[in-house]
Amino acid sequence: MKKFLLGTVALIAFAAPAAAADLAARPYTKAPPAPVAVVYDWSGFYIGANGGWGSSRKCWDLTADAIGPIVPAFAEGCHDATGGTAGGQLGYRWQAGTWVFGLEGQGNWADFQGNNVSLFDPTLRNESRIDAFGLITGQVGWAANNVLFYVKGGAAVTGDRFRIRDAATGIVVATTGDDTRWGGVVGAGLEFGFAPNWSAGIEYNHLFMQDRTHDFITNVGGLAFGSDRIRQDVDLVTVRVNYRWGGPVIAKY
Known part of the structure; x- marks a missing residue:
């Protein structure tokens, strides 16, 4: 019995170092990498399309x-010329930290009538229509990764x-022909980068357009019909x- 116990103790003593050696020989497992923080860069040239709705407030004052x-001039009343619009824009942005600066040109077809x-x-109706508009603006924005809020301003x-x-009858009695009118614009926007x-x-944009006096000519005979000072501004939601070139998404660990 004594020999058996001594043999068992010796076997356990021999096996213990071998088991410890097995544990030490196990390979080291590297910890998983830290989550990737993705930073969206708004820098680069871009081109795009837009569409939406607009309304132009027109007030007419008869001056002759x-x-x-x-x-003094006689106030003939006001109306809202409303309708749809579609067009495109081309611009460039550069990002410095969370600040984004940009320049943009936009041109749109429109159908704002009223x-x-x-x-x-009261036997006459005063009618106005905007069939196109353009914007040349600068932008200042703040970016939270792929979400950009910006304000803009410039010429319209x-x-x-x-x-x-x-x-x-609805028959045209007198007209002024086409008129190109310049003014200013201020606006704000929210943009979301859904892909690199x-x-x-x-x-949203608000256009401050200058007042202008127009001479109306009869549609038949080309005779002087009268003159109106027409005031207007425009509100747009698009x-x-x-699509942007340059400024790729940057991955940081």
Whole structure:
């Protein structure tokens, strides 16, 4: 019995170092890498398309009729010329930290129409239409990774048409022809980068357009019909999609 116990103890003593050696020989497993922090860079040239809705407030003051000047000018009333718009934009942005700066040009087709009965002569309706506009703006924005909020401002131009119609028949009585009017614009937008080079957003702009006096000519005979000072501003809401070159997504560990 004593020999058996001594043999068992010796076997255990021999096996213990071998087991310890097995444990030490196990390979080292590297810890998984830290999560990747993705930083979206808004720098680069971009081109895109936009579409939405616009409204232009028009107020007419009659300054002269076919006989002669009207002093003081007679307020003929106001109307909203509303409708849809679609167009495109081209620009460049550069990013410094979380700040983003940019320049952009935009051109749009539009169909903003409206009219009102003249308070000077209720047999007539004053009609206006914007069929195009353009914006040249600078931008300052703040980026939170792939989300960009920005404000913008600059110059605006509209293509206007003004007509006077017979209220009963709708026949055009007098017109001014086409008018190109310059003014200013301020706006703000929110844009989301949904892919490395693609972004989509929504934008609001308000156009401050200068007042202008227009001489109306009869549609038949080309005779002087009268003059109106027309005041206007424009509000725009558009959805935008842009494709950008440069400024790739940068991965940091």
